[in-house]
Every structure is written in C-alpha cells, then in structure tokens.
Amino acid sequence: MIINHPLLGPRDSAEFVYLGDASLIDRPDPNAEDRDVAFHDYAYLRDNPAGEHRELWFHEGGDRSWLVVTRNTVTHEISNVALARDVARARGRSK
Amino acid sequence: MRYSGFNVIKQALTGHKGWTPAWRDPEPKRHYDIVIIGGGGHGLATAHYLSKVYGQANVAVIEKGWIGGGNVGRNTTIIRSNYLLDGNEPFYEFSLKLWEGLEQDVNYNAMVSQRGIMNLIHSDAQRDAFIRRGNAMILNGADAELLSEQQIREEYPFLNFNDARFPIKGGLAQRRGGTVRHDAVAWGYARAADSRGVDIIQNCEVTGFRIENGRCLGIETSKGFIGAGKVGCAVAGNSGRLMAKAGMRLPIESHVLQAFVSEGLKPVLPGVITFGAGHFYVSQSDKGGLVFGGDLDGYNSYAQRGNLPVVEDVCEGGMAIMPMIGRARLLRMWGGIMDMSMDGSPIIDRTHIDGLYFNGGWCYGGFKATPASGYAFAHLLANDEPHETATAYRFDRFRTGHMIDEKGMGNQPNLH
Numbered sequence: 310m311i312i313n314h315p316l317l318g319p320r321d322s323a324e325f326v327y328l329g330d331a332s333l334i335d336r337p338d339p340n341a342e343d344r345d346v347a348f349h350d351y352a353y354l355r356d357n358p359a360g361e362h363r364e365l366w367f368h369e370g371g372d373r374s375w376l377v378v379t380r381n382t383v384t385h386e387i388s389n390v391a392l393a394r395d396v397a398r399a400r401g402r403s404k
Numbered sequence: 405m406r407y408s409g410f411n412v413i414k415q416a417l418t419g420h421k422g423w424t425p426a427w428r429d430p431e432p433k434r435h436y437d438i439v440i441i442g443g444g445g446h447g448l449a450t451a452h453y454l455s456k457v458y459g460q461a462n463v464a465v466i467e468k469g470w471i472g473g474g475n476v477g478r479n480t481t482i483i484r485s486n487y488l489l490d491g492n493e494p495f496y497e498f499s500l501k502l503w504e505g506l507e508q509d510v511n512y513n514a515m516v517s518q519r520g521i522m523n524l525i526h527s528d529a530q531r532d533a534f535i536r537r538g539n540a541m542i543l544n545g546a547d548a549e550l551l552s553e554q555q556i557r558e559e560y561p562f563l564n565f566n567d568a569r570f571p572i573k574g575g576l577a578q579r580r581g582g583t584v585r586h587d588a589v590a591w592g593y594a595r596a597a598d599s600r601g602v603d604i605i606q607n608c609e610v611t612g613f614r615i616e617n618g619r620c621l622g623i624e625t626s627k628g629f630i631g632a633g634k635v636g637c638a639v640a641g642n643s644g645r646l647m648a649k650a651g652m653r654l655p656i657e658s659h660v661l662q663a664f665v666s667e668g669l670k671p672v673l674p675g676v677i678t679f680g681a682g683h684f685y686v687s688q689s690d691k692g693g694l695v696f697g698g699d700l701d702g703y704n705s706y707a708q709r710g711n712l713p714v715v716e717d718v719c720e721g722g723m724a725i726m727p728m729i730g731r732a733r734l735l736r737m738w739g740g741i742m743d744m745s746m747d748g749s750p751i752i753d754r755t756h757i758d759g760l761y762f763n764g765g766w767c768y769g770g771f772k773a774t775p776a777s778g779y780a781f782a783h784l785l786a787n788d789e790p791h792e793t794a795t796a797y798r799f800d801r802f803r804t805g806h807m808i809d810e811k812g813m814g815n816q817p818n819l820h
Contacts, residue, residue: 310711323713327703327818329657352815353746353802354653357644359706382658382704385711 312378313390317371324370330355331363331377334397359383365393407511426591427598432605435631436464438785439623441610441646442639443467445476445586445771446763448593448604449778450638450785452510455600457779458786464603464632465594466625471606472590475640478708478740479771480663480695482676482687484521484581485546488537491796491808492749493544498793499776500546500580506775512592514584515690520675521581522551522560524725525574530681534576541578551575559674562728570681570724581676583687589774613650613760620650620760636761636785638777641706641741643764650757654764655746655802657817660705660739661697661768662714666732668692677726684721686729694732696722700742700768702818709739742768748820749808752780752790752797761785762799767820 310322337347359382366376375393380386405411405424415422438454440447443465454460465471483503485496507514525531531550538548556575557565565572594604605627612624613635622631639646641658673688686696698718701710715737722729745751745765750773752763763781766773780791790797796808802815813819 321713322703322711329704329817349803350653353655355644355655355657356648356653357657357704358648359642359645359658362704364704380703382706385705385707 310385310387312366312376312387314368314371314376315390315392316374320368320371322366324368325366325376326369328365328367331365331393331396332356333365334377334393334400334402361388407513426595427604430603430605432464432466432603432608432625432627432630435622436603437462437633438636439463439630439632439634440465440636440638441623442637443471443590443594443604443606444474444638444640445472445589445593445774446640446766446777446781447638448590448597449774450636450763450781451597451602451604451778452593453779453782454786455597455602458782460782460786461601463597464605464630465597466608466610466623466630467604467606468609469607471594471604472587475740475770476590476774477587478663478738479586480685480687480697481583481586481689481771482521482581482685483516483584483772484578484676485772486521486523486537486541486548486576486578486581487810488540489808489810492810493540493546495776495780495793495797496773497541497544497546498779499773502775502779503584504580506589506592510592510596512588512595514588514592516582516584517690518580518582520577520579521678522556522575522577522675523678523680524556524572525576526570526681527573531574538576547578547580549577549579551577560677562672562726563677564725564727567724570679583676583689585690586771593778610646610649615650615757615760619758632759634759634761634785636763636781638763638781640764640766640770641743643743643762645706647762650755650760652755655751655799656743656765657704658706659700659702659742659744659818660707660710661700661742662710662718662737662739663695663697664718664737665689665735666694666729667735669694669732672728679721679725682721682724684718684725686722686726693735694729696729700744700818701739705739706741707739708741742766744817744820746802746815746817747807747809748811748813750777750797751799752777752784752794753799754784754788755799
C-alpha cells in the first residue's frame, strides 16, 4: 500500500505504524457522569467496518506525523489522507 | 454409512459405487431450537457436540458459502496447548484432549498428528519465561519439556546455530502438540452432526436478526426467515460485520494474517518449530510442503490477502533461523481474516439480547481451539451457563478488568 502523505507525497505503508480507528481522536469527557461507560466503549469497542474505514497511521520511519487515512478494508484502496492534527482541530481539539 | 477399513476394501472391490454423500443438503425448516450461524470449524463442532453430548437434535448450521470455506480451510493446521494464563490454559488443554479422541468420536480421518511443537529460546530471560510457561502448562495437566541447546542441535540440526542476534539457547517443547488435516475437521464434524439430524444449510447468507423486545426470535436469510429458540454466532473474522446487524459493537478488529506453502519436499521437519523472536513458525504438511507464517499485516482488513512487506518479513525470519528454506520455492500464499480481540483472547458468551449467543475473537489461534470452542459453545447454548473451561471468556471482562492478555499488549489488537 502507498500512503500519499499530505506533506511528503507517496510513501510506502511499511514506513508507518498502525494504531486503529480514527474515532480514537474523540476522547470522552473525563468529568462526565457516564465516564466509566464512555471510556470502556472508547478503549475497547470498535465499529470494525467492511468497507471505508478512517484510521490513524503514525509515520515512524519519516516525519513522525500522525495521519488520518481513509482506506477500504475490503480492497485496501486509500481514498483520502489528512494530517491528524488538522482533523482533530476541525473536531474541536486544541491540538 | 460408517467409515472403516473394511468398508474401504469392500468399496474398492465393488467399483466404489456404494459411497453416499457425507451429509445431506436440506432446505431450511421454519423453526429450530438452535440455529448456529457459521459453517466453519467452530460452528460445525458446536453442532456436533450439541447433538452428541447435549441431546439437541433440532439444530441448523447456516453457512453463507460452503462449509469449511473460511478460516478452517485457511490456517496453518497447528494444535497445541502451550498457554500461560489461568483463563486460557485449561481450555486449550481440554481442546488438545478432544483432538486426541476426535477421529474416533466423529468416525472421520482428520490426520491428527502429534508430531510435537517446539518454541525456540534465545536468552536467559526468555528461558525463565518459558520455564514459567511450561510449569503453568504442567499444573493444568498439559505436557511441557525444556530442551537444552544440545538437544535442539540433535533434534533440529538444520537450524542456524550461528546467528549472533538470536543464538539458539534451548527450547520449550510440547510433544503432544502437532498438526491436523484442517479441511477434514470441518467435514468430519459436519458428517457427524448431520448423521444425528442437524441440518447443514449452505449458500444461505444471514441478512439480519429478528429482534423484538430484547429477544432474538430468529434470523433473516437469503432463503427466508428461520425462527430459532436460540441463535449462536460463530463466524470468525466476520464477527464485527455480523453482530453489527444486531446493533452490537464488539471489542474486536478484523485483521489479515498471511500464510505460505512451499513446493513439496521429502520429510525434513520433525514437527512444528516457532521462532517467536523473528516472527516465524513452520511445519511440514503430509504432502511435503513447508507450511509457514508470521505476523499480522497489522491494519484492519477483510480482504483475505495481504501485502508484500509482511511477505518479506516472514521470509527473512525463515532464512534467519532455517537457511535451508531458501532452497525451496514458494508455491502458494494466502490471507485469512482474524477477529482480533482487545486482549488477544476469545469470547464465548451470551449477548445482552436474549437468545443471541456469541463465539468469536479467536485472533489467530482459532484452529487449535476448534473442539473445545464447539464443546463450550454447545454447553452455553444448551445450559445457559459457561462450560467450566470457558468461564473467563466473557464480554464484560473489559468492563470489569479481568482481561486475559497473554502478551501483555493492552487494547491494541494488531500487537497480540
């Protein structure tokens, strides 16, 4: 698989480390009433779709940036790559 | 028809005209006491033990394709019970004991071959860890044997004893481990279950569950609605996909694991060898091919094929520990979809929906577990209580903190 890095261009996926579903960006509120349930679901439950999947990849063998890669889990085709930092900020995270 | 040496000779002398199909091809009934989704090893084993041990005959196995066409036909056929943790080892040892009696139990030649499995040791720390593991195995009634470097040299003279990074310092052997003809496991269980009245329904895809007031009443399929008192799901890598139809999210990710077979060779390997430090393991099939594999590709996948970096990694591991493998040509390679759970251990449990039961999260260790998984799942379906060897395989262990994490990797499925 070739990941088209937004800053560095096309890179071999072997340069990256895979973390998992990009929903891990959305950390639950640690002060909420239902935090126990929310953190259990956040840490352990996954949608695990067959098809389009947004996921976090870390460019360990490169610029050490985190990326959000949109990839089809049935065909391995990558349709979009974005910096995780930009995705997180767009979702209201401070960094 | 009972299979026996006598029958083979009789059929040979009469032109092989008397063989009958090994199982029927029935149309689904409108209602069953128990419906099992997934005609793989685990589903068929469940049907077998339900009908044989728990007296349940009004059972159907629903399979989307043909039986045995999933992971039971795509694995590397190894059986063993060399686990460490209390939640696992009794279960896997129960499984190994069932393997030892399987062929007589189902009257089918599954070519169960206890040729042994050996894990290599490269350092003092690893030896300590393996001694501890071996003791845990023995405490649970399994067999384990610590091998010295000299014993490894005598039994496995073809290994690379000059590797500076991973010098061979010994091994942990389980002589009762070995390999099994994987397809025959599915066929043997199917034939045995069918003979006691279980309906095996192939080419029948489940499209949804009928759930009313928190109770599962049956399944919607490509052959219409099938009512069921209880529904058990055993679909391995497709667990996430199937249970999503019941509105469930699972502590599971699906990953691809590759396996490889070389051209056929004369017997060169005495048993299964694992080189954990180099992410490589190998055995030799009865046809002569070297069957080997390594790590997951590491990303979510339902593709049943992997990518080249892992091929390179596995072959490097093979060349590092067993240089003679470089003389063999690769014949086939393929991928299977593993339902990787969050702690690397399986789930055999009720769901929050009445009448809906789940068996999955086998990671890449599902094949060896087939008999015990079927037995324990049958026990759960029949009695609504977990089998004594499977009490730890609960959904809520992630909530209560009772994870069974053999590798200590945490909730990172691609590292288990």
